[in-house]
Amino acid sequence: MNTPNRLWRIASRPTDAVSRQNFLWAEESLPEPCEGELLVRVVYLSIDPVQRYWLSPDATFGPPTDVGMPMPGRIWGVVEKSSSPAFPPGALVAGPGIWARWCTLPVAAAEPVPDWPGIPLLAHTSLFCMQALTAYFGLLEIARPRPTDTVVVSAAAGAVGSLVVQLARINGCARLVAIAGSEEKCRWLREQLGADTAINYRTMDIGQALDAACPDGIDVYYDNVGGGILDAVLARINAHARIACGGFISHYDDGGHQQGIRNFQMLALKQARAEGFSCFDYVPRAGEAFDAIRRWHEQGRISYRAHLVKGLEQAPDALAGIFAGRNTGKTVIEVSPPPPENAA
Amino acid sequence: MNTPNRLWRIASRPTDAVSRQNFLWAEESLPEPCEGELLVRVVYLSIDPVQRYWLSPDATFGPPTDVGMPMPGRIWGVVEKSSSPAFPPGALVAGPGIWARWCTLPVAAAEPVPDWPGIPLLAHTSLFCMQALTAYFGLLEIARPRPTDTVVVSAAAGAVGSLVVQLARINGCARLVAIAGSEEKCRWLREQLGADTAINYRTMDIGQALDAACPDGIDVYYDNVGGGILDAVLARINAHARIACGGFISHYDDGGHQQGIRNFQMLALKQARAEGFSCFDYVPRAGEAFDAIRRWHEQGRISYRAHLVKGLEQAPDALAGIFAGRNTGKTVIEVSPPPPENAA
Numbered sequence: 247m248n249t250p251n252r253l254w255r256i257a258s259r260p261t262d263a264v265s266r267q268n269f270l271w272a273e274e275s276l277p278e279p280c281e282g283e284l285l286v287r288v289v290y291l292s293i294d295p296v297q298r299y300w301l302s303p304d305a306t307f308g309p310p311t312d313v314g315m316p317m318p319g320r321i322w323g324v325v326e327k328s329s330s331p332a333f334p335p336g337a338l339v340a341g342p343g344i345w346a347r348w349c350t351l352p353v354a355a356a357e358p359v360p361d362w363p364g365i366p367l368l369a370h371t372s373l374f375c376m377q378a379l380t381a382y383f384g385l386l387e388i389a390r391p392r393p394t395d396t397v398v399v400s401a402a403a404g405a406v407g408s409l410v411v412q413l414a415r416i417n418g419c420a421r422l423v424a425i426a427g428s429e430e431k432c433r434w435l436r437e438q439l440g441a442d443t444a445i446n447y448r449t450m451d452i453g454q455a456l457d458a459a460c461p462d463g464i465d466v467y468y469d470n471v472g473g474g475i476l477d478a479v480l481a482r483i484n485a486h487a488r489i490a491c492g493g494f495i496s497h498y499d500d501g502g503h504q505q506g507i508r509n510f511q512m513l514a515l516k517q518a519r520a521e522g523f524s525c526f527d528y529v530p531r532a533g534e535a536f537d538a539i540r541r542w543h544e545q546g547r548i549s550y551r552a553h554l555v556k557g558l559e560q561a562p563d564a565l566a567g568i569f570a571g572r573n574t575g576k577t578v579i580e581v582s583p584p585p586p587e588n589a590a
Numbered sequence: 591m592n593t594p595n596r597l598w599r600i601a602s603r604p605t606d607a608v609s610r611q612n613f614l615w616a617e618e619s620l621p622e623p624c625e626g627e628l629l630v631r632v633v634y635l636s637i638d639p640v641q642r643y644w645l646s647p648d649a650t651f652g653p654p655t656d657v658g659m660p661m662p663g664r665i666w667g668v669v670e671k672s673s674s675p676a677f678p679p680g681a682l683v684a685g686p687g688i689w690a691r692w693c694t695l696p697v698a699a700a701e702p703v704p705d706w707p708g709i710p711l712l713a714h715t716s717l718f719c720m721q722a723l724t725a726y727f728g729l730l731e732i733a734r735p736r737p738t739d740t741v742v743v744s745a746a747a748g749a750v751g752s753l754v755v756q757l758a759r760i761n762g763c764a765r766l767v768a769i770a771g772s773e774e775k776c777r778w779l780r781e782q783l784g785a786d787t788a789i790n791y792r793t794m795d796i797g798q799a800l801d802a803a804c805p806d807g808i809d810v811y812y813d814n815v816g817g818g819i820l821d822a823v824l825a826r827i828n829a830h831a832r833i834a835c836g837g838f839i840s841h842y843d844d845g846g847h848q849q850g851i852r853n854f855q856m857l858a859l860k861q862a863r864a865e866g867f868s869c870f871d872y873v874p875r876a877g878e879a880f881d882a883i884r885r886w887h888e889q890g891r892i893s894y895r896a897h898l899v900k901g902l903e904q905a906p907d908a909l910a911g912i913f914a915g916r917n918t919g920k921t922v923i924e925v926s927p928p929p930p931e932n933a934a
Contacts, residue, residue, distance in 0.1 A: 472855050491858040506850020511816055514835040514866040521865075522858040 251276050253346035254317045254561055256301065263569065264298050266562040269317060269345075276348055283350040285327035286339055289584045290371050292320040293555075293564045293577040294405065295493060316344035317561075320376065322359060322367055323349075324585065332358065338367060338588065345561050347581055362540065366590040372405065372550035372576045373543060374536050379525040380492055381409035382535040386417065387528075388521050389466045389490040396421040396460045398479055399441075401470035403431035404568075405576035406492055408439060409539075410468045412548045415440035419466070423459045425452070425475060427571040434574060438549065452478045468492060473505060480509035489520040551575035552590075595620050597690035598661045598905055600645065607913065608642050610906040613661060613689075620692055627694040629671035630683055633928045634715050636664040637899075637908045637921040638749065639837060660688035661905075664720065666703060666711055667693075668929065676702065682711060682932065689905050691925055706884065710934040716749065716894035716920045717887060718880050723869040724836055725753035726879040730761065731872075732865050733810045733834040740765040740804045742823055743785075745814035747775035748912075749920035750836055752783060753883075754812045756892045759784035763810070767803045769796070769819060771915040778918060782893065796822045812836060817849060824853035831862040895919035896934075 250273050257270040279285045297319060300311045311318060321343030325333045330353045333339055338359035343349040359370055372378075384406075391397050397414045401407045402424035411424050424441035426432055432444035443459040445452065452475055456464070463484040469476055470492050479489070513520055528535070542548040553573035555564045558581045568577055583589070594617050601614040623629045641663060644655045655662060665687030669677045674697045677683055682703035687693040703714055716722075728750075735741050741758045745751040746768035755768050768785035770776055776788035787803040789796065796819055800808070807828035813820055814836050823833070857864055872879070886892040897917035899908045902925045912921055927933070 469858075472858075476854070477850075491855075493858055506821075506852040507854040508850040510820070510851040510854060510864075511835075512866075513864055514813075514816075514837055517866045517868045517871065519863060519865040520854075520857055521863040522856075522861045524861045527861065 251348045269562045277350045279350045286323040288321045288323040288581040290322040291579040367584045367588040368590040371578045376525045377405040379528045381406045383528040384490040389488045391419045391466045393418045395419045395465035397466040398423045399468045400425040403574045411439045480512045487518040491522040553577045556580045595692045613906045621694045623694045630667040632665045632667040632925040634666040635923040711928045711932040712934040715922045720869045721749040723872045725750045727872040728834040733832045735763045735810045737762045739763045739809035741810040742767045743812045744769040747918045755783045824856045833864040835866040897921045900924045
């Protein structure tokens with residue numbers, strides 16, 4: 247246990263695009279767990295758009311992130327030291343960690359990783375995570391698609407969007423339209439995830455593409471991006487449309503200079519609803535979502551594709567890569583190898 | 591019955607502000623009711639912001655309004671000719687009419703005006719009308735204020751807003767903030783209608799004024815205007831805030847060059863809801879709203895102030911006046927005198 251730890255500390259707040267310059271690659275001694283804490287060897291680190299938000303000075307949710315502090319992030323790992331019988335050494339654990347090879351986790355915040363046959367640890371990072379709650383409850387409780395609805399999903403090849411598309415297909419809708427940023431992503435969405443149409447917003451005029459894909463207008467929009475795509479959808483909503491506001495990736499990274507939404511008044515004209523939500527509000531109901539997702543996964547109706555990046559040193563670039571659209575599926579850093587029996 | 595009729599026909603669609611130039615003052619013979627129609631002498635004509643919207647080429651709700659057609663508007667009047675036992679000559683009637691001294695109403699669309707003691711016909715135009723449904727259901731079903739909430743209402747001295755303020759006071763909230771466009775309106779809102787604070791958006795910085803009036807943030811916003819005030823409210827909403835999108839008066843009149851809403855992403859950040867609605871959806875429940883409003887009116891807890899303009903020839907200027915903020919309370923044209931027993 248003399249291996250020194252490696253971790254990323256916050257060096258500065260990004261003013262526009264996040265980059266490696268905003269982080270400091272620190273070499274430190276192994277953390278010593280206090281009473282009520284676990285020492286965890288990190289296997290997987292979740293890289294999520296919301297982490298960009300945590301770096302902003304006006305972050306209103308998520309952990310406090312002062313310059314100089316370790317960068318927070320959700321981790322899955324192996325318990326190394328523990329005084330808790332619920333988390334013996336060698337047990338798999340998940341929780342709110344940091345961008346580090348080793349970290350401590352308060353037992354109160356640690357979650358056991360269930361040992362489900364045929365579900366490798368990597369599947370947990372994509373299917374049984376906060377993004378899964380965001381997708382599941384945002385679609386089924388906030389947007390509530392009906393069998394006759396046209397459903398549109400943006401950032402559809404991302405961690406949340408790719409689940410939303412599959413859940414919408416399972417739940418049933420008349421027409422399922424996915425928006426993503428490359429031909430390869432669009433092909434995956436059409437051929438593997440069940441989208442009727444996939445729109446590459448980088449090469450197509452979004453308005454014309456939506457007109458062609460949604461001849462009966464739009465009833466449900468699961469919004470992961472905000473900005474111009476949201477405006478184009480708003481212009482085409484039907485009466486009583488529902489917009490689940492899952493995130494605004496197009497706004498995180500622009501230093502606040504986002505374009506305003508010009509079609510907000512469509513909510514009034516169409517008696518439509520736009521509603522934000524937080525996966526944290528649904529944590530008490532996580533079991534319900536995970537049971538359903540696990541069942542559908544076993545039936546082959548839900549798949550996942552992790553954008554797996556090896557090596558903690560890649561974490562800043564991986565975060566920047568989300569905003570450049572380089573990931574398909576969830577971005578996960580493999581910090582250390584998973585136990586062989588839990589490998590994908 | 592040889593009196594010629596007078597009516598306003600649509601001469602052109604306004605490209606920005608609506609004005610008298612968009613209407614033609616026609617002199618025509620008295621309309622002859624067909625089978626199933628009533629001939630009505632118009633007493634009061636409702637002048638509402640939505641009428642500006644009816645004049646636009648892309649109107650998606652409300653009656654069709656082609657250039658050359660009579661301008662539509664809700665009327666209250668006296669039945670002059672009828673073959674319907676439900677509407678004998680001399681009966682008071684309300685319904686979807688036109689800007690005219692005399693008009694026909696299909697019996698199927700005509701509504702009897704209930705004979706409630708102490709309620710003059712003018713009170714019906716302000717308290718028992720579509721705007722009352724908009725205020726009642728928009729506040730109580732869409733926004734749903736709670737006793738601890740800070741509630742903000744814009745265009746608060748208008749037909750809808752002045753009812754929303756009083757209903758919010760009756761329903762209960764911790765802090766009630768009204769936004770209007772003159773000192774006189776603000777005084778009325780504070781001294782007569784129960785607002786804790788009234789903000790004159792023409793003379794005050796809306797952001798600073800909201801900061802001062804809402805030290806605990808904003809939980810409910812009843813939006814009648816959209817635009818910059820909506821943006822300023824969005825910047826200050828609390829978690830799980832609700833925005834009732836009642837209308838966007840600031841957008842009707844600008845030829846589509848409205849400023850975009852820059853703080854839409856606050857819905858996601860605050861798990862907030864913005865929801866449009868239409869009073870038409872609540873017509874089946876009108877009795878419930880009108881019973882409550884009538885009871886509170888009799889108890890002295892709801893008052894009204896009509897902006898009464900005499901003479902049908904004033905209708906175009908009265909409509910333009912709404913967008914210039916010249917009305918306090920509902921704008922009503924007195925087209926002909928009410929029956930003495932129904933006079934205010």
